Each structure stands twice: as structure tokens, then as C-alpha cells.
Amino acid sequence: MAAPGGLAVDSLSRELLQSVVDVARAIFGAQASSVFLLDVEAYELVFHAVSGQGQRTLLGQRFPAGSGIAGWVVATGEPMLVDDLTHSAAFDRALAESTGYVPQSLLAAPLIQGDRVFGVLEVLDPSPRSRSNLESVDLLALFARQAAAALRIVIERHQLDGVRTSGGLDPDDRASARQLMYSLQRLLDTSV
Amino acid sequence: MDLVMDDVRAAERPRLTWRLYGRSWDEVALAADGEPVTADWAWGGATGSKVRVCVVDSGVEAGHPLLGQIAGAYGVVSRDGGLSVEETDAGDACGHGTACAGIIRRTAPDCEIYSVRVLGERATGTGAMMLAGLRWAIAQNFDVINLSLSTTRVRFTDELRALADEAYFRRTVIVASAHNTPVESYPWRFSSVVSVGSHHDEEQPESFLYNPDPPVEFFALGQNVLLPWLNGGTIRASGNSFATPYMAGVCARILSKHPRMTTFQLKNALYLSAANVNVGIGGPS
Numbered sequence: 001m002a003a004p005g006g007l008a009v010d011s012l013s014r015e016l017l018q019s020v021v022d023v024a025r026a027i028f029g030a031q032a033s034s035v036f037l038l039d040v041e042a043y044e045l046v047f048h049a050v051s052g053q054g055q056r057t058l059l060g061q062r063f064p065a066g067s068g069i070a071g072w073v074v075a076t077g078e079p080m081l082v083d084d085l086t087h088s089a090a091f092d093r094a095l096a097e098s099t100g101y102v103p104q105s106l107l108a109a110p111l112i113q114g115d116r117v118f119g120v121l122e123v124l125d126p127s128p129r130s131r132s133n134l135e136s137v138d139l140l141a142l143f144a145r146q147a148a149a150a151l152r153i154v155i156e157r158h159q160l161d162g163v164r165t166s167g168g169l170d171p172d173d174r175a176s177a178r179q180l181m182y183s184l185q186r187l188l189d190t191s192v
Numbered sequence: 193m194d195l196v197m198d199d200v201r202a203a204e205r206p207r208l209t210w211r212l213y214g215r216s217w218d219e220v221a222l223a224a225d226g227e228p229v230t231a232d233w234a235w236g237g238a239t240g241s242k243v244r245v246c247v248v249d250s251g252v253e254a255g256h257p258l259l260g261q262i263a264g265a266y267g268v269v270s271r272d273g274g275l276s277v278e279e280t281d282a283g284d285a286c287g288h289g290t291a292c293a294g295i296i297r298r299t300a301p302d303c304e305i306y307s308v309r310v311l312g313e314r315a316t317g318t319g320a321m322m323l324a325g326l327r328w329a330i331a332q333n334f335d336v337i338n339l340s341l342s343t344t345r346v347r348f349t350d351e352l353r354a355l356a357d358e359a360y361f362r363r364t365v366i367v368a369s370a371h372n373t374p375v376e377s378y379p380w381r382f383s384s385v386v387s388v389g390s391h392h393d394e395e396q397p398e399s400f401l402y403n404p405d406p407p408v409e410f411f412a413l414g415q416n417v418l419l420p421w422l423n424g425g426t427i428r429a430s431g432n433s434f435a436t437p438y439m440a441g442v443c444a445r446i447l448s449k450h451p452r453m454t455t456f457q458l459k460n461a462l463y464l465s466a467a468n469v470n471v472g473i474g475g476p477s
Contacts, residue, residue: 117344
């Protein structure tokens with residue numbers, strides 16, 4: 001069962017999503033944690049769970065998947081940690097300010113199922129550090145793997161609105177299909 | 193004897209990551225046969241002059257104070273139903289490509305840097321974009337290609353492997369970021385590329401290691417690395433993405449000093465000059 005805004009409304013799904021971000025926040029002693037899921041058709045990332053700063057306001061908000069750190073993580077499947085964000089004139093500051101919270105550091109890992117990235121798990125302002133930054137990156141990546149398996153169950157149960165991770169052609173498949181059509185057209189054009 | 197070794201292997205716990213946590217550099221010392229190759233011989237005094245390096249990533253913010261001008265900016269675009277590569281002034285979609293280019297500039301200040309933007313295009317798959325950008329970069333005969341990206345899409349594997357082999361024989365070295373957890377992704381797993389993970393010894397920012405337990409072959413500093421970011425800004429970041437361009441910069445320096453090196457000679461020079469590889473001094477193999 002999904003709400004019009006695309007968010008899980010049944011208690012089990014809500015609890016699972018919320019527990020992922022709550023535990024991530026607790027592991028890192030962070031100010032906030034979020035799960036974004038990729039809306040492939042709109043090519044947008046959608047806030048599906050938030051713990052801490054922004055918890056009341058961010059659910060359902062969307063932003064372009066082709067930009068920003070979360071966008072890079074979803075595009076590449078690589079986790080990363082960025083620090084000293086106050087020295088970055090950009091860092092999606094407009095976005096961060098619109099969400100009501102501007103972090104100093106950000107840790108992000110992909111949510112992967114099979115060979116596809118379907119979302120991002122983010123942690124804002126982890127502190128104080130009890131482990132090195134690379135250890136934090138690895139720990140979040142490992143936790144994201146577990147979270148991805150659980151989230152996949154939620155998605156498959158309800159096929160959340162706006163999160164089309166199965167069925168139809170994904171962008172890579174569409175690109176391949178277009179390339180094939182293009183090649184066939186050229187072949188037909190040149191073979192007469 | 194084999195039985196004993198099998199028992200030992202069976203008792204080993206599965207690895208959670210490829211990193212060398214808990215092992216000192218002495219513990220991963222490797223004895224090697226070959227000519228003594230020192231870092232000084234390999235790239236000492238070299239600046240990357242006349243070496244062309246291509247950053248296949250999210251684009252580059254040309255003119256950034258930590259980067260300066262670049263020699264060319266291109267992007268993969270959808271055109272007539274296919275993907276093609278064209279000159280672009282689109283800049284950087286997220287800062288990541290600028291960060292990689294900045295590390296290369298810092299490491300090999302006189303190399304020529306080119307950018308191919310393969311991220312940020314709406315609703316076009318990352319795997320297809322990366323493949324198109326990489327194919328174009330190999331055709332341009334760049335000396336070094338920095339690829340802080342990988343794809344998990346299995347169906348691209350064969351084509352990526354063929355491209356990596358082609359680059360290898362054309363003397364274009366692909367320096368590719370590894371996934372740190374045991375995720376199946378490519379092309380870093382191919383032996384024809386220089387694959388890079390991270391060490392976290394910030395006291396040794398210019399040292400790199402050869403991994404005694406591949407598939408990841410080299411480890412360079414990937415923690416708290418100062419990076420150029422968008423709009424002239426800087427950040428510090430951690431991840432294999434930022435260890436990779438350091439190794440690409442080292443490759444550029446080696447090739448500027450030894451321009452006739454083949455890719456296999458270059459990889460050999462990296463191996464023999466790694467901080468944990470000791471040529472001809474014995475020790476456990």
C-alpha cells in the first residue's frame with residue numbers, strides 16, 4: 001500500500017525504512033540520516049525515510065538524480081565521504097538549505113540490488129569519529145547492503161509509487177535498444 | 193602439506209572489504225625478482241610533460257584555481273538515437289570530475305588534461321554512457337585514462353574487457369577505481385588495467401602499495417584528500433575515487449620520463465616501485 005506521495009504507509013514498511021535511517025544515525029552518532037530511492041522515469045531521487053534533522057519536512061521531496069553527491073553515488077555505485085563542506089561554495093548548498101539543514105560532512109553509500117543501484121543511504125555530520133574515514137565509508141557500505149536487501153522486500157511488496165526498479169526497460173536497456181535501432185536504420189539506409 | 197593449507201584456508205574468515213586493515217606495511221612486504229626500480233628512477237623529477245591524460249567522469253570545472261585550464265572538454269550526448277561524443281562547455285555535474293582532475297594536476301602538474309563527461313545526462317544509463325566515453329577516449333590515443341567509475345551491469349562486461357584489452361595494446365593505460373567491498377563491478381577487475389583502492393596512512397600521501405591479495409592491485413591514499421570542488425571551492429573527501437587519480441598522475445609522470453614504455457612495462461614499474469615491494473632482498477614470498 002502506497003500513499004499518493006509515493007511513500008510507504010503500512011506500518012511494517014514504515015518501520016523498516018525508519019529503522020534503517022535510525023540505526024545508521026546511531027552507528028555514526030550523526031545529526032541525520034536519509035534514504036533516497038531512485039525514480040528511474042523522472043530521473044529523480046526521492047526522500048523515503050529521514051531520521052534527525054529534517055525528519056518532519058523532507059519525506060517525499062525530490063531532486064534531480066543527475067547532480068550532487070547522492071547523484072554521483074547512485075550513478076557510480078561507489079560510496080564516499082566528503083568533509084569540510086563549508087569550504088565548498090557549491091556542494092548543492094541551495095538544496096541543503098532548502099531542506100533546512102546544511103551539513104559539515106556527508107557520508108553516502110549506494111543501495112544495490114543485483115547489478116543495479118536503486119537508491120542511496122546518506123549520513124550527515126557523523127561524529128565524533130571513533131574510526132577512520134575510510135572505515136566509516138566501508139561500514140556504511142556494508143550496512144547499506146543489508147538495508148538494500150530489506151528495502152527491496154518493501155519495494156517488491158508494494159511497488160512504491162515513483163520507484164520503478166523492476167519491469168520495463170531501464171535507461172541502460174533503453175540506450176542499448178536505441179543504439180540497436182540506430183544501427184539497423186543505418187544498415188538499411190546504406191545497404192540499398 | 194596441501195591438506196594443512198586447505199585447513200588453514202577453510203579457517204579464514206570471508207573478507208568484508210579488500211582493504212589491508214590491521215596489517216602493517218611490513219606485514220604485506222613482498223619479495224620480487226627483477227631490476228631494482230626505485231620511485232626516483234621511475235618518475236623522479238618528472239612533471240607529466242607531453243603526456244595526455246583523460247578524465248572520464250562527471251565533467252570538469254575548467255579554470256578552478258587548483259586545476260587551471262584543461263586541454264579539452266567533451267561529453268557523451270544522445271544524438272539521432274545513438275550516443276556520441278562532442279565538445280562541451282557543460283562543466284561538471286557534481287564536482288567529482290573536477291576533484292579527480294585536480295589530483296592529477298597536483299601530481300603531474302605539466303600533463304595535458306582532457307575531460308569526457310559521462311555522468312549527469314538525464315535518464316541515460318551510466319553503463320552505456322561510460323562505455324561510450326571510454327571507447328572514444330581509447331580511440332583518441334590518450335596516454336592515461338582516469339576512470340574513478342565502474343559499472344555493476346554484467347552485460348557490459350565483455351565489451352568493457354575488449355575495450356580494456358584494446359587500450360592495453362595501444363599503450364593507453366586505464367587507471368580504474370576498485371569497489372572496496374566484494375561487489376562485482378568492472379572494468380577495475382580486469383588485469384589489463386591498473387586497479388586502485390585506498391590506504392589510509394595520511395603520513396604517506398605519496399606512497400602506494402601493491403596488494404598481495406588482488407583483484408585490487410594498488411592502494412594509494414584515499415582518506416581526507418584535499419580536492420577542488422565546484423565554483424572554485426574545496427572539500428576533503430575519502431574513497432577509492434580519490435586514490436585513483438593519484439595513481440593516474442604517477443603514471444603520467446612515469447610516461448613523461450619514459451615515453452616508450454608499454455603498458456605492461458609501466459605496470460611493472462609501478463609494482464617494483466611500490467612501497468611494500470622489495471626487489472631482490474629475499475623475505476617471505
